[in-house]
Amino acid sequence: MRTYLDCIPCFARQALDSARLETEDRRIHEQVMRDTLSLITRMDFRQSPPAMAQKIHRLIRDRTGVHDPYRDLKHRFNKMALDLYPELSRRVEASADPFETALRLAIAGNIIDLGVKTGLSEAQIQKAINRSFTAPLHTEIVRQLTDAIPSAKQILYLGDNAGEIVFDRLLIEQMPREKVTFVVRGQPVINDATIEDARIAGLTDIVTVIENGSDAPGTILEDCSQEFRDRFEQADLVIAKGQGNYETLSDVDKNIFFILKAKCTVIARGLGCEVGEMILRKSKVSGGVVHFA
């Protein structure tokens, strides 16, 4: 999807949050803001929001010299999620439909998106978890996803954020693990999960985990490694997690299940839902045009 003008205030806020995580030097904060705005004025808004964010976060890293400003926060949310994991895992196994329960929790975990909200609290995560058990979810598409798994040969699961990937683990544990490849970003950007987070979350112990070779907070195919693109091409079932993956893959000619929480008005408008809703959508390609079930 393209970038909407409504994304601009959000980019500016994100740049400021990020600069403040990297340094306490207010002169650098101001320079980052001036340079970010200047960069946005020159951008092509037909690009996706993650393509714009990629350039902005490269600029910020360049100005501050900090490679991974969200590292401490990522560790904090990984730990928080790992602390919740045993109890959530028990709830999944004890539920009438473990796959659907794990799917709901995986969507709930998508609240851990610090690009949208830096000051996310544990209470907000707990609230998202509690609501996830009963929130409406498109039952027909849940069934389609459930049915697609046994028949799939290669399942590619595109992860989104640190911490959140512990919730993804609950869902992956409901799949035949030998078929699943989990994908993380190639470089740190915002709080998106990297290979380090996949190790911490225990994902590397249970499935194949690969990096996509890109530092965009989404999946921009032409920016990804050949290895990733080959896997993407070969996979007969792709599960794409979170807003960034949705924003970059919603127009791609491939059958993809998108699972996310709609966290901003632009996305909610595009999906025809309210901000905060749990989303499970399947893109459907016919004659080169992408539709949604």
Added chain:
Amino acid sequence: MRTYLDCIPCFARQALDSARLETEDRRIHEQVMRDTLSLITRMDFRQSPPAMAQKIHRLIRDRTGVHDPYRDLKHRFNKMALDLYPELSRRVEASADPFETALRLAIAGNIIDLGVKTGLSEAQIQKAINRSFTAPLHTEIVRQLTDAIPSAKQILYLGDNAGEIVFDRLLIEQMPREKVTFVVRGQPVINDATIEDARIAGLTDIVTVIENGSDAPGTILEDCSQEFRDRFEQADLVIAKGQGNYETLSDVDKNIFFILKAKCTVIARGLGCEVGEMILRKSKVSGGVVHFA
């Protein structure tokens, strides 16, 4: 007060809201956003937020050719407030302390600030009114303001927004009207009240109303007319309404009562309060340094 980097996302959102009110042409929206960001990159952040907003809204008017984009919205909120006026006036007169009740309602009316929130609903205004009767308010400063009125010779009341000024009328009706001069902006900017709104609100029928000669959404003294500056100089009691007047006058060497609702984190942090709180503050000048009671 100076502009904080946190104000930048808000300027960007405000520019977009404003451009969308002026035209449905998306190419113009995009051009307005690019030009606004470019303008911000060149700005001196030691200026107050209304000084920055003044330049931004001049740019938007220039790009769109629309002189008063908020005119319809201002009329809507004037009407909404005038519809509420008879009942609110009865409540003021029936209350144990009509001055304090009117003061509380005048603060509640400051919620009608479309610079902060374009999509303000009648329900939100009603909620602000209902809460205002019992919300905490600095009783010592209420007493100081109450006491200052009989002894003042010239009271200058700096208005803020259309609609809101109907609530100000309730407070002004509790003052000796011959002493009061009510001030509106010299030109339309956002939904700030102009002389047209003062007429609609009935203020011109009860007190002297003057324009300040400026198109800033606040009171930048050096940008105001000589007539206004003379009145400001001569007044022995100044009541400044709303965030814009606070942001532009909080450092001025004059005894001023500021009344407002704190509507953003920057202001709330500066005032040491929560967003949404009702604020009554008195600046105190000693040795050229402005303090707050």
